[in-house]
Amino acid sequence: xxxxxxxxxxYGPVLAVDRLxxxxxxxxxxxxxxxxxxxxxxTMRMALDLDRPDAGQVRIGGRRYRDLRWPLREVGALLEAxxxxxxxxxxxxxxxxxxxxxxxxxxxxxxxxxVGLAGAAxxxxxxxxxxxxxxxGIAAALLGDPGVxxxxxxxxxxxxxxxxxxxxxxxxxxAQGRVVFVSSHLxxxxxxxxxxxxxxxxxxxxxxxxxxxxSARSASLExxxxxxxxxxxxx
Amino acid sequence: MTSPTxxxxxxxxxxxxxxxxxxxxxxxxxxSTRWTLLATVLGSIGLGVAxxxxxxxxxxxxxxxxxxxxxxPTNMGFSGxxxxxxxxxxxxxxxxxGEYSSGMIRATLAAVPDRRLVLAAKAAVFGAAGLxxxxxxxxxxxxxxxxxxxxxxxxxxxxxxxVLRAVLLTGGYLGVLGLLGLGFGAxxxxxxxxxxxxxxxxxxxxxxxLIAGGASTLDSVGKYxxxxxxxxxxxxxxxxxxxxxxxxxxxxxxxxxAVACGLGGWLxxxxxx
Numbered sequence: 001x002x003x004x005x006x007x008x009x010x011y012g013p014v015l016a017v018d019r020l021x022x023x024x025x026x027x028x029x030x031x032x033x034x035x036x037x038x039x040x041x042x043t044m045r046m047a048l049d050l051d052r053p054d055a056g057q058v059r060i061g062g063r064r065y066r067d068l069r070w071p072l073r074e075v076g077a078l079l080e081a082x083x084x085x086x087x088x089x090x091x092x093x094x095x096x097x098x099x100x101x102x103x104x105x106x107x108x109x110x111x112x113x114x115v116g117l118a119g120a121a122x123x124x125x126x127x128x129x130x131x132x133x134x135x136x137g138i139a140a141a142l143l144g145d146p147g148v149x150x151x152x153x154x155x156x157x158x159x160x161x162x163x164x165x166x167x168x169x170x171x172x173x174x175a176q177g178r179v180v181f182v183s184s185h186l187x188x189x190x191x192x193x194x195x196x197x198x199x200x201x202x203x204x205x206x207x208x209x210x211x212x213x214x215s216a217r218s219a220s221l222e223x224x225x226x227x228x229x230x231x232x233x234x235x
Numbered sequence: 236m237t238s239p240t241x242x243x244x245x246x247x248x249x250x251x252x253x254x255x256x257x258x259x260x261x262x263x264x265x266x267s268t269r270w271t272l273l274a275t276v277l278g279s280i281g282l283g284v285a286x287x288x289x290x291x292x293x294x295x296x297x298x299x300x301x302x303x304x305x306x307x308p309t310n311m312g313f314s315g316x317x318x319x320x321x322x323x324x325x326x327x328x329x330x331x332x333g334e335y336s337s338g339m340i341r342a343t344l345a346a347v348p349d350r351r352l353v354l355a356a357k358a359a360v361f362g363a364a365g366l367x368x369x370x371x372x373x374x375x376x377x378x379x380x381x382x383x384x385x386x387x388x389x390x391x392x393x394x395x396x397x398v399l400r401a402v403l404l405t406g407g408y409l410g411v412l413g414l415l416g417l418g419f420g421a422x423x424x425x426x427x428x429x430x431x432x433x434x435x436x437x438x439x440x441x442x443x444x445l446i447a448g449g450a451s452t453l454d455s456v457g458k459y460x461x462x463x464x465x466x467x468x469x470x471x472x473x474x475x476x477x478x479x480x481x482x483x484x485x486x487x488x489x490x491x492x493a494v495a496c497g498l499g500g501w502l503x504x505x506x507x508x
Contacts, residue, residue, distance in 0.1 A: 048345050051507040066348040069248035077345050083338040085265065092264035093342075100257035100346040101249055124266075140342060147241040177241055 001025055002047065002148065002181055006056030009042050009203075016042045018203040019056070024181045024196075026147070029174045031194030031211070032183035033225065039203035040183040041079070044152045048077055060148055072101040076141035078151040081133040083140075086126025090117055090136045093125055094143060101144055111139040116165075130157030138166065148179040155189055167193045191221045201229045254347050254356035262360055265333075268326060275322040276372055283315025283376040284383050292387035309391040309398050309472045312380030313465075319372045319409050320465065323365050324433045327416025330361050331499070332426040344508050354421060354500040362414050369409030377402050397472045404485050405470045411488045412437070412461070418495025421503050437461050453477070464488055 002024040009017040017039040024030045034040050045051040047058040049065040057064060060075055068074045084093045094108045112118045115135040120128065125136060134157045141149060149170070155163045170193060174180040184190050190197060190211070197214060199207040206228050207214060211221065218224040262268060287308070295303065334340040347353050381390055391398045416433050423429035441460035444452055454477035457463050467475040468484025479487060 045341075045507075048341075049348050050341055050344055068348065070244060071249070071348055072346050073242075073244055075345075079341050079345070080338055083342045085261070085333055085337045085339050087267050088261070088264045092260065096257045096260035096264065097342060097346050099260050100253050100343075102245070102253050145242050 001061065002150075002179055003059045003062075004043065004047070004056065005059075007043060007046060007053050007058060008055040009039075009046060009051060010054050016203050017046070017053075020200065020203065020205055021056075022198045022205055022208050024179055024198070026177050026179045027174060028195035029170050029180045029182060029193055030196045030198060031190040032181060032198050032200070033187065033190050033194075034183075034185065034200040034206075035229065036185055038185075038200050040185075040200065041152055042203075043200075044077070044079060044150055044183060047150060048075070048079070050079075070101050070144065072097065072103065072144035072146065074144070074146050075148045075150060076144060076146040077149075078134075078137040078141045078154055080152065081130055081137055081157055083137060084125050084133075086124065088125055089122050090125045090128070090132075090139075091121035093136065094139060097140055098143055103144055107143060107145070111142050114142065115139040131159060131162055134158055135162070138169075146178075149173060149181065151180075151182045153183055153185070155184065155186065163189070187222045187225050191215070199225065199228060249347060249349075251352060251356060251359075254349075254352050255360055257343075257346070258353075258356045258360040262330070262364060268329075271322060271326060272368055275319050276368065276375065278318045279315040279372045280375050280379050281315065282318060283312055283380045286314040287312055287380040288383035290385055290388060292385045295385065295387040295389075303389055305473070306389055307391075307472050308381065308384060308389060309377065309401050310466070310470050312377050312384075312391075313373065313401075313405055313470050315376045315380075316372055316405060316409065316465075316470075319369065320412060320437070320462075321434070323369065323409050323413040324416030324419075324437065325430055327361060327365065327413040327418075328420040328429040328433055329416075329426065330357060331417055331420025332424060332429055335424045336426060340508055350503045350508075351500045354417075354496065354503055358414055358417055358496055361417055362410060365413030366407060366410030369413075370403070370406030372409060373402050373406040391472065395472075400481060401470050401472050404481055405465065407485060408465055408469045408488055411485075411492045414492040415461075415488075415495050418492060418497075418499045421499025422495065459487060461488060461491065 005021050007017050007020040020043060032040050042051065046053045047065065091108060091112065095105065098108050112121045115138050117132065117135050117139060120132060128136065138154060141151060154166055158166060170180050170182060182193065194211050196210050214224045215221045218227055334343060343353060344350060384390060393399050393402065419429045419433040423432055441457060441462050444456055453463065458478050464479060464484040464487055467478035468481050
C-alpha cells in the first residue's frame with residue numbers, strides 16, 4: 001500500500017502540494033488525476049524520496065522509500081520519458097540499473113522482450129522515438145518485478161496500439177495483487193484504465209473514490225471531474 | 236504484495252558492491268568516454284614524444300655542466316600529460332553532470348536512494364579508472380619520451396627511485412584530478428559551469444595570482460596550486476626550491492579532491508534531485 005499523509009511541498013512562493021493525504025491499495029489500478037501543474041509529478045517525486053517534502057510523508061508498504069532494502073524489487077517507477085543517458089544503449093541502461101539491485105542479466109532480456117524493445121536494445125537510446133523511450137522507462141520500472149508500480153503519465157508518446165498494450169499490462173499487474181498507481185491528465189484514458197481515482201487540483205486532494213462512483217455523480221467522468229475541480233474539495 | 240504471483244524479496248539489502256557494479260557498467264557503456272580516454276592516451280604520448288624528440292644533439296653538447304645537471308628528462312617528458320590534466324577532470328565533471336542533463340539521476344537515485352553511497356561508488360569506480368588511465372599515460376609518456384630523446388642528453392631510468400616516484404605520483408595525480416572534477420560536477424550539477432570552475436581553478440586562477448602578485452607569490456601561495464604541485468612537487472625528480480615535497484604535493488591534491496567530493500556528497504544528500 002502507498003500512503004501519503006499531510007504531504008506538502010513549496011517551491012519558493014508556489015505551493016505545489018498542499019496537505020495531501022491519500023491511500024493506494026493493491027489489486028486495483030489507481031489513477032492519479034489532475035490538470036497539468038496540479039502537483040502530480042511533485043507528489044510522485046516525493047514518494048520516491050527524490051524531492052524532500054516540507055511537511056508530511058509518503059510510506060510504501062509502511063516504510064519510507066529511503067528505507068527500502070531493494071528499491072527496484074519493491075517499487076518500479078516511471079517518472080519521465082528519457083531518464084537515461086542518450087549515449088548508452090537501452091540494454092546497457094537497464095543492465096546498469098539491474099546491477100544496482102542485484103538483478104540478473106536474464107531479467108534485462110525479459111523486460112526488453114516484454115516491452116517490445118528487444119530489436120532496438122543495442123542502439124543508442126538517444127536515437128529512440130518518444131514511444132520507444134517510454135517503453136524503455138516502463139521496462140526499467142518492471143525490471144525488479146516489483147509489487148508496487150508508480151507511473152507518471154505512462155501513455156505519453158505511445159501510439160494507440162501502445163496505449164492499449166500498457167492498459168492491458170497494468171490491469172494484469174493489478175490483478176496479480178500489485179499496487180499500481182498511474183498519473184494522467186487524460187480523463188478518457190483514466191476512465192478506461194483505472195478502477196479507483198485520486199483526484200487533485202492545485203496540490204490538494206479533491207476526491208478519492210472508485211471510477212464507478214465518480215462517474216455516477218454526473219453524466220460522465222469528464223463532467224464529474226470538471227465539476228469537482230471547479231467547486232473544490234469533496235469526499 | 237498479498238498475492239503469491241508477486242515474487243518474494245531476497246534477504247539482505249543493496250550494498251556498496253551493487254552500486255559500484257552499476258557505476259562500472261555506466262562508465263563502460265558510454266562510447267564518448269571510451270573515445271575520449273583513447274584520444275587522451277594517444278594525444279599525451281604524441282605530445283610528449285614531440286617535445287622530447289625536438290631536442291637536437293647540439294642542444295646538449297653546447298650545455299654547461301651546470302645546465303646538464305639541471306636538465307630533468309623525466310619532468311620534461313611529462314609535457315604530454317597536459318592533455319590528460321585537462322581531459323580527466325572534464326570526464327570527472329561529465330560523470331556527474333551527464334546524469335543531470337539527461338535525467339538519468341532520477342533513475343539512479345530511485346534505484347539507490349542512499350545518495351552518499353551513490354557518490355562513493357562513483358568516486359571509487361571513476362577514481363580507479365582515472366588512476367589506471369593516469370598511470371598508463373605517464374608510463375607510456377615516459378618510456379616513449381626516453382626512447383626518442385637524443386643520446387647526447389642525460390637520460391632517466393625507472394630504476395632510479397626518484398624517477399619511479401615521479402612517474403607513479405604523476406599518474407596518481409591525474410587520477411585524483413578526475414575525482415576533483417567529479418566533486419565539482421556534484422556541487423555545480425551543470426556541465427558548462429562545472430567545467431569552467433574546475434578548469435578555471437586548476438589553470439587560470441594560479442596564472443592570475445602569479446601575474447597579479449608577481450613571481451614571489453609562487454613561493455607563498457602558488458606552491459599550493461594544483462598545476463605547480465604537478466610541475467614542481469609531484470613530477471619533479473630534482474627538488475625545486477620553495478615547492479612542496481612530492482608527498483606533501485600529492486597529499487594536497489588528495490585533500491582538494493576530498494573536500495570537493497565531500498561537499499558534493501553533502502549537497503547531493505540535501506538537495507532535491
